[in-house]
Amino acid sequence: MKNKESVKVRVFRCTPENGEDTGHYEEYNIPYEAGMTVLTALDYIYEHIDRSLSFYYSCRIGKCLGCFVDVDGKPVLACTTLLKDGMTIGPHKKHKLIKDVVVDFREN
Amino acid sequence: MTDTYKNVLETDVLVIGSEGAGARAAIEVAKNNMKVLVATKGVFTKCGATLTADMDIDVPSKAAKEVFGMDGGNPEDDELNMMRDMFMEGKYMNNEEVVWTHCSNAAKYVKELVDWGMRLDGLIQSPGHRFPRGLISTGRSMMTALKREVKRHKIDFAENTMITNLLTKDGKAVGAVGIDISTGDFLVFKAKAVVLATGGAMRIYPRTTAPEELTGEGMIMAFKAGAELVDMEFPLFLPACLVWPKSMLGVDLSYISSTVLGGWWLNKYGERFISKWDPKRMEHGTTRDIASVAQMIEILEGRGGPHGGIFVSYKHLPDELLDWSAKWNPWWANYMYGGFKLSDYNMDPREVSYEAAPAAHYWNGGIRVNKSGETNVPGLYAAGEVQGGTMGANRLSGNAVTEAVVFGAVAGGSAAKYVKDMKQPDIDKEQVKYYYENLHAPLNRNNGANVVEVRRKIQEMAMKYAGPVREEEGLKILLENIEKIKKNDIPNLSCSAKGKIYNREWFQCLEADAMIKTLEVVARASLMREESRGAMYRSDFPYTDNENWLKNIIATYKDDKVALETRDIKTSRVDLPEKQKIPYMVPEWEWAQKGGLSTKEDE
Ligand SMILES: Cc1cc2nc3c(=O)[nH]c(=O)nc-3n(C[C@H](O)[C@H](O)[C@H](O)COP(=O)(O)OP(=O)(O)OC[C@H]3O[C@@H](n4cnc5c(N)ncnc54)[C@H](O)[C@@H]3O)c2cc1C
Ligand code: FES
Numbered sequence: 084m085k086n087k088e089s090v091k092v093r094v095f096r097c098t099p100e101n102g103e104d105t106g107h108y109e110e111y112n113i114p115y116e117a118g119m120t121v122l123t124a125l126d127y128i129y130e131h132i133d134r135s136l137s138f139y140y141s142c143r144i145g146k147c148l149g150c151f152v153d154v155d156g157k158p159v160l161a162c163t164t165l166l167k168d169g170m171t172i173g174p175h176k177k178h179k180l181i182k183d184v185v186v187d188f189r190e191n
Numbered sequence: 192m193t194d195t196y197k198n199v200l201e202t203d204v205l206v207i208g209s210e211g212a213g214a215r216a217a218i219e220v221a222k223n224n225m226k227v228l229v230a231t232k233g234v235f236t237k238c239g240a241t242l243t244a245d246m247d248i249d250v251p252s253k254a255a256k257e258v259f260g261m262d263g264g265n266p267e268d269d270e271l272n273m274m275r276d277m278f279m280e281g282k283y284m285n286n287e288e289v290v291w292t293h294c295s296n297a298a299k300y301v302k303e304l305v306d307w308g309m310r311l312d313g314l315i316q317s318p319g320h321r322f323p324r325g326l327i328s329t330g331r332s333m334m335t336a337l338k339r340e341v342k343r344h345k346i347d348f349a350e351n352t353m354i355t356n357l358l359t360k361d362g363k364a365v366g367a368v369g370i371d372i373s374t375g376d377f378l379v380f381k382a383k384a385v386v387l388a389t390g391g392a393m394r395i396y397p398r399t400t401a402p403e404e405l406t407g408e409g410m411i412m413a414f415k416a417g418a419e420l421v422d423m424e425f426p427l428f429l430p431a432c433l434v435w436p437k438s439m440l441g442v443d444l445s446y447i448s449s450t451v452l453g454g455w456w457l458n459k460y461g462e463r464f465i466s467k468w469d470p471k472r473m474e475h476g477t478t479r480d481i482a483s484v485a486q487m488i489e490i491l492e493g494r495g496g497p498h499g500g501i502f503v504s505y506k507h508l509p510d511e512l513l514d515w516s517a518k519w520n521p522w523w524a525n526y527m528y529g530g531f532k533l534s535d536y537n538m539d540p541r542e543v544s545y546e547a548a549p550a551a552h553y554w555n556g557g558i559r560v561n562k563s564g565e566t567n568v569p570g571l572y573a574a575g576e577v578q579g580g581t582m583g584a585n586r587l588s589g590n591a592v593t594e595a596v597v598f599g600a601v602a603g604g605s606a607a608k609y610v611k612d613m614k615q616p617d618i619d620k621e622q623v624k625y626y627y628e629n630l631h632a633p634l635n636r637n638n639g640a641n642v643v644e645v646r647r648k649i650q651e652m653a654m655k656y657a658g659p660v661r662e663e664e665g666l667k668i669l670l671e672n673i674e675k676i677k678k679n680d681i682p683n684l685s686c687s688a689k690g691k692i693y694n695r696e697w698f699q700c701l702e703a704d705a706m707i708k709t710l711e712v713v714a715r716a717s718l719m720r721e722e723s724r725g726a727m728y729r730s731d732f733p734y735t736d737n738e739n740w741l742k743n744i745i746a747t748y749k750d751d752k753v754a755l756e757t758r759d760i761k762t763s764r765v766d767l768p769e770k771q772k773i774p775y776m777v778p779e780w781e782w783a784q785k786g787g788l789s790t791k792e793d794e
Contacts, residue, residue, distance in 0.1 A: 098690055098692070099692060100690055100691065100692050101690070116436065116437060117436055117537065118435075118436025118437065118438050118439065118536045118537065119436075119437070119438060120438040122438070123437060123438045129643075129695060130643045133688075134641075134642075134643065134686070134687050134688050134695070134696040135687070135688030135690060135694075135696070136695070137692075137693040137694070137695055138695075139233075139234075139237075140403055141233055141237060141238045141239070141242075141402040141403050141404060142242060142243045142402045142403075143402070143403065143438075144243065144439075144442055144528075144529045144530070144531070145529035145530025145531065146242055146243045146245075146330070146331065146529055146530075147233075147236075147237045147238060147242050147243070147402065148237060149233065149234060149237035149238065160530055162438075162530070163529065163530030163531050165535055165536075181373045181692065181693050182690075182692045182693040183693075185373075185693050187373065188234045188237060189234055189235075189348070189350045189351070190235070191235060191346075191347070191348035191350060
């Protein structure tokens with residue numbers, strides 16, 4: 084894919100405090116740059132499109148294992164997964180949802 | 192306001208920050224049979240710098256051999272020698288009693304980690320060390336060991352919890368307030384003592400090796416509670432970190448691999464510019480302070496590449512050697528870095544050179560502590576990267592993890608002793624009310640400043656004017672801009688998203704306040720220090736001035752303002768250098784070997 088072409092992604096949105104319990108997917112257009120990851124896409128949405136999007140990350144280099152999301156149904160680390168056109172990004176299913184793609188990883 | 196006291200948590204010792212220093216402190220409190228609660232912004236073992244550490248943990252070389260069974264350990268090296276190297280490379284800004292605690296307890300507390308299950312993979316001698324002191328392990332393995340111990344002691348946690356302010360009563364630390372990010376609830380913590388283990392503030396810079404959440408609240412909440420900050424002009428930069436692609440901004444792959452394998456650092460003319468600064472040690476052996484300054488000057492003077500970095504190249508090495516290195520060099524094993532498959536990112540070192548530049552890596556300064564981890568505020572302790580005094584003006588590789596475990600244990604032990612037989616102190620309700628209102632202000636405000644933009648502004652000017660290379664004019668511009676942001680933007684931040692559950696915009700607003708204050712202290716201290724030393728280079732004073740500047744700069748917070756004073760460095764075991772000005776680029780190590788430094792015990 085070339086720089087500056089745009090890609091479409093679908094991201095799971097769910098705001099439990101508004102009484103929404105099943106959630107829905109929203110589609111976003113993101114200008115593409117070489118080497119973009121799922122995490123840089125989420126960051127782009129937060130910074131440029133909608134600041135109510137919630138996601139968790141820390142190290143952004145594949146070490147903390149905090150950025151797990153499901154992409155097209157499979158669990159991956161958002162920070163080290165290359166972004167592709169048409170991806171569907173949802174919360175990691177094994178854990179309880181907090182909001183959007185943030186799940187509850189707490190064990191304590 | 193009805194929900195102000197809905198969530199009140201009481202404990203003996205509140206530990207803020209959950210990783211190397213925080214987890215270790217909590218274990219020590221629990222071992223001493225005191226109640227402990229750990230509050231952490233992230234999720235335990237999924238946040239902080241500790242997890243990302245992937246290399247060396249320092250102990251005296253003698254202990255590497257005798258305690259850890261490493262063949263390469265050298266019996267000629269002991270605690271005193273290690274202290275001496277830390278002073279030499281810390282350019283004498285270190286606090287002697289703190290360094291001594293660090294060196295003389297390193298083996299003991301690192302051994303404990305090994306007993307708890309931390310893996311050891313070998314021993315290395317990193318740049319600036321005169322002996323091999325770096326036990327090789329990973330932050331993940333260390334945290335797995337600590338986690339096991341934390342579980343065994345059944346330690347309580349408040350995760351996804353951002354602490355914003357400390358509570359004080361009669362000048363003593365008695366708790367803290369913050370938000371549970373995952374619910375948006377306001378939390379009040381009542382404690383007899385508080386241990387801060389919140390790590391550094393590298394995220395005030397746009398390019399950093401450090402994780403997302405290290406934005407400086409710990410230092411600033413201590414500062415506001417009356418604690419002294421020291422050596423704040425010396426944020427450490429790691430040279431040769433990636434500037435491209437954006438998803439890998441700040442990644443240290445290109446630095447680690449160039450020290451391990453001998454990558455060349457080239458400017459746009461293909462010159463190995465480090466030869467001007469450190470001709471003997473070159474890329475492979477130079478220390479991070481000099482390397483960062485050298486790279487930054489190439490970039491600032493227009494000899495960099497298209498993305499604003501210098502080039503890191505391995506192309507002088509035959510492919511066979513690179514292929515072989517991908518088998519043994521764990522930092523790009525099978526041409527992977529962490530989770531990145533290098534070829535997917537067009538980063539295969541056989542194919543391309545990297546564009547790289549200094550990235551903020553570690554906070555040399557911080558909250559001033561003594562050898563017991565106590566700050567000048569009774570009941571307040573600081574441990575790990577958030578503390579100042581261990582490293583002085585430059586940190587040697589491998590000492591940070593050691594600092595985190597040694598001082599985690601020390602501060603945790605001191606706090607446990609302090610709270611023993613103590614009654615639960617009262618908190619000041621006026622303080623709680625004030626913080627409650629402040630903390631909710633960005634949520635309640637409409638159409639104010641956008642935190643994404645404010646954050647970007649802060650980070651960009653931090654890098655531009657308070658990077659490895661600074662000068663008076665730039666620092667003055669920076670301070671003017673800081674005043675503007677403090678006046679116009681910070682009190683006016685507003686969230687477009689009003690929900691309380693996991694509101695990223697909200698907690699970034701709270702972080703922005705700490706970021707700007709941290710940057711202000713960095714800027715003011717940098718302007719005051721009219722010389723170049725360790726991690727700080729002033730291009731208008733390009734020499735190390737041991738005549739006038741064998742002094743620490745101490746910052747205190749008075750009437751909403753930053754006040755600075757200097758204090759002479761005092762030592763009893765390490766001799767200070769001759770009172771003279773010396774050129775910045777001479778590696779002091781060589782200079783010292785010519786007789787410039789000795790320790791009193793040796794004489
Ligand atoms: C990429 C990288 C590689 C490194 N490699 C090495 C190495 O090989 N050897 C070495 O010695 N050192 C290395 N370091 C440095 C070393 O990892 C750190 O200095 C050390 O681990 C710091 O430990 P800490 O516990 O003090 O802080 P951290 O591990 O950073 O933990 C800070 C904690 O504070 C929490 N926190 C922050 N703010 C708040 C708040 N407002 N409220 C509540 N909680 C908060 C965070 O969530 C986190 O839990 C490296 C650093 C990086 C970034
Ligand atoms: S952010 Fe740490 S693994 Fe992805």
